[in-house]
Amino acid sequence: MYEFNYQRASSVADAAKKLGTGEDARLLAGGQTLIAAMKLRLANPTDLIDLSGIAELRGIKADKDGITVGAITTHAEVAASKDIQQHIPALADLAESIGDPMVRNMGTIGGSIANNDPAADYPAALVGLGATVKTNQRQITADDFFTGMFMTALEPGEIIESIHFPKPKRAAYMKFSNPASRYAIVGTFVADTGNGVRVAVTGAGACVFRVLQMEKTLSAKFAPDAVANIDVAADDLNADMHASAEYRAHLVSVMAKRAVEKAVAG
Amino acid sequence: MSVRLSMTVNGKPVNADVAPRTLLVDFLRDEMRLTGTHIGCDTAQCGACTIHIDGRAVKSCNMLAVQAEGSNITTIEGIAAPEDNMHPMQTAFREHHGLQCGYCTPGMVMGAIDLVQRHPDPDEAQIREGLEGNLCRCTGYHNIVKAVRAGATAMKSR
Numbered sequence: 001m002y003e004f005n006y007q008r009a010s011s012v013a014d015a016a017k018k019l020g021t022g023e024d025a026r027l028l029a030g031g032q033t034l035i036a037a038m039k040l041r042l043a044n045p046t047d048l049i050d051l052s053g054i055a056e057l058r059g060i061k062a063d064k065d066g067i068t069v070g071a072i073t074t075h076a077e078v079a080a081s082k083d084i085q086q087h088i089p090a091l092a093d094l095a096e097s098i099g100d101p102m103v104r105n106m107g108t109i110g111g112s113i114a115n116n117d118p119a120a121d122y123p124a125a126l127v128g129l130g131a132t133v134k135t136n137q138r139q140i141t142a143d144d145f146f147t148g149m150f151m152t153a154l155e156p157g158e159i160i161e162s163i164h165f166p167k168p169k170r171a172a173y174m175k176f177s178n179p180a181s182r183y184a185i186v187g188t189f190v191a192d193t194g195n196g197v198r199v200a201v202t203g204a205g206a207c208v209f210r211v212l213q214m215e216k217t218l219s220a221k222f223a224p225d226a227v228a229n230i231d232v233a234a235d236d237l238n239a240d241m242h243a244s245a246e247y248r249a250h251l252v253s254v255m256a257k258r259a260v261e262k263a264v265a266g
Numbered sequence: 267m268s269v270r271l272s273m274t275v276n277g278k279p280v281n282a283d284v285a286p287r288t289l290l291v292d293f294l295r296d297e298m299r300l301t302g303t304h305i306g307c308d309t310a311q312c313g314a315c316t317i318h319i320d321g322r323a324v325k326s327c328n329m330l331a332v333q334a335e336g337s338n339i340t341t342i343e344g345i346a347a348p349e350d351n352m353h354p355m356q357t358a359f360r361e362h363h364g365l366q367c368g369y370c371t372p373g374m375v376m377g378a379i380d381l382v383q384r385h386p387d388p389d390e391a392q393i394r395e396g397l398e399g400n401l402c403r404c405t406g407y408h409n410i411v412k413a414v415r416a417g418a419t420a421m422k423s424r
Contacts, residue, residue, distance in 0.1 A: 001287050002287070003267075003285070003286070003287055004286055004287065005267055005286065006267070006269055006286030006330075006332055008335070028333075031328070031329055031330070031333065032310070032328060035289075035328050035329060035330065036309060036310055036328055038287075039289075039308070039309075048286065050332070050333065052333065053335075076322070099399070100313070100398045100399025100400075101323060101377065101380060101381070101396060101398075101399055102313060102316055102323050102324050102325045102377070102399045103310070103325070103328075103399065105319075105322040105323060105324050106324050106325075106328070106329060180311075181311075182398070
């Protein structure tokens, strides 16, 4: 990788200040995507601002409405959290399914959603559960946060501090993984929020998206057979050597059905 | 630019000035001459470079040395107790022939110890799932799974 300047941030304010000084400064959380991209020279920042020493960005807190997860909390910490296992088990299951154990020990939730890889798992959880992203400047709903392939609503200098997940009545995530990379070829997150049903899909398109027709049908009747026959249009879906757009469209319905089965079974 | 780095490696304090772009695996191999940690794919897929940071398995080819500031690192050279030649997991790999060419073995052993720390009595499915970040190019998985089972039992009676 190319040379860069490295600085450790002592607080979010300090990170924001340092982020403003570099020509092309980037934040470093766990680095499980960024370091790999820098090795391939796909990313060549002039400055890296390391967030790992900022204690206020790490940790999991439960309150009466749901769970707040700090931005640099690792996937392994989310998966092992007793609070999350108790209140939103689907979120713990999803975190346990990311990458492999070593990646989960380094990779962070904030890093994952800021990167917004089209095949990442967390975007499905945030949109499926109707989460809110808190930054050093504002609160952003998950529906507004993910804006396109590798794109988010984050402005220059904006730093994710935490993610708040409201507690659903029941929820589940099912994914069809690429057997080598473990990335989602299609992953469907279904949540019965108690105030309607949300269905969020990752891996299939350029960016996580909701399937409104499934949400409407499941809100009337939360049962697997309610979604099994809803076809998703293949028009804008991804196609690559692993799966055609038509196959991905088919998998969206299959994964939705299995997710509802799992959510109903508890 | 160089950055001051302080950490503990296999129980010994280490202080060094490193270029920020130095990967942790390169620092361990080239500067500390701890060449038991291997570089296989260099793309964070194969797990040959697995080490422990503060007791958690990570891929040292996919992190910067400076990210290990203040941490406690254990490599394959540091897992055996001082009075033993080998860690029980290493002994289990030898007894069950859990290796063919041996290139992936240090990473397999480090990954397996982390797995057993999280699941003290893993079944075959948990072992196969738990080692999904470690690839064996010789495809010698069958004996690796047997070795990890035996290693887990041996670690309990340690």
